[in-house]
Amino acid sequence: MNDRPAEIVKFDNVGLRYGTDPEVLTDLSFTLFPGSFYFLTGASGAGKTSLLKLLYLSQRPSRGSIRMFGKDMITLPRGRLPDFRRRMGVVFQNFRLVPHLSAFDNVALPLRLAGTDEAKVRRSVTDMLEWVGLSHRMHAIPETMSGGEQQRTAIARAVIARPQILIADEPTGNVDPEMALKLLRLFEALNHRVGTTVIVATHDVHLLKKVPESLIMRLNKGRLSDPTGALRYPPAPKSRPSVAGGGMMGAGTMGAGK
């Protein structure tokens, strides 16, 4: 009935150093549960981006154990990484949109890479761009788009393939407070309606209050300030209504536009 693992991420005594430098992440042990909403916070240089890189598998830890989706990521052969990356949506701090592709083609990328039928790609991407309030900008290339439009395109691309986990690095760093709130509502909608686990790194403490049910992980110089991991931990994931049929694609707008 439910093929999701009880936990989506489990770190045990993870450490990370770059080259021969001192560790930038030390003794990280925590669990992320499916369907929960996490903020990762801490001062600049605390290690937020480094922790997210471990999560989206672009960096291997120097020590410790990382399990994701019920599998050991440390011993996973490199060739299997793409399978696992496909389950993740990543919003990078600097968007990383493909500069010569339109908003439409950027958002379509994950579906096309997965070999999705083109008619379905067209339908899904059109729906998704509507969902993020960008129908009128679908043919625009990134350099002609505002920061907020690029950010929403990046978010649409991250969620189009309905990832099991959304990993977002300072996703509101480049937009005004009104847009920041709008984007946060998009993440909440994804979390509520699709059941995606969300982790958002931010140093903006005001954002934390905007999602009352979120769980807060605080990094301090590479350590989680609560040694047990995420603060205000849930004993178990909250149950979410199951998503039938089109799920997010069929959900119409989710408050992204106005």
Ligand SMILES: Nc1ncnc2c1ncn2[C@@H]1O[C@H](COP(=O)(O)OP(=O)(O)OP(=O)(O)O)[C@@H](O)[C@H]1O
């Ligand atoms: N590729 C790298 N090589 C060497 N050191 C690095 C590398 N990436 C990050 N660091 C160092 O690791 C530490 C943590 O950096 P990280 O970018 O993870 O922090 P952060 O909390 O995301 O900071 P910010 O909020 O400013 O983005 C910093 O001291 C940084 O200089």
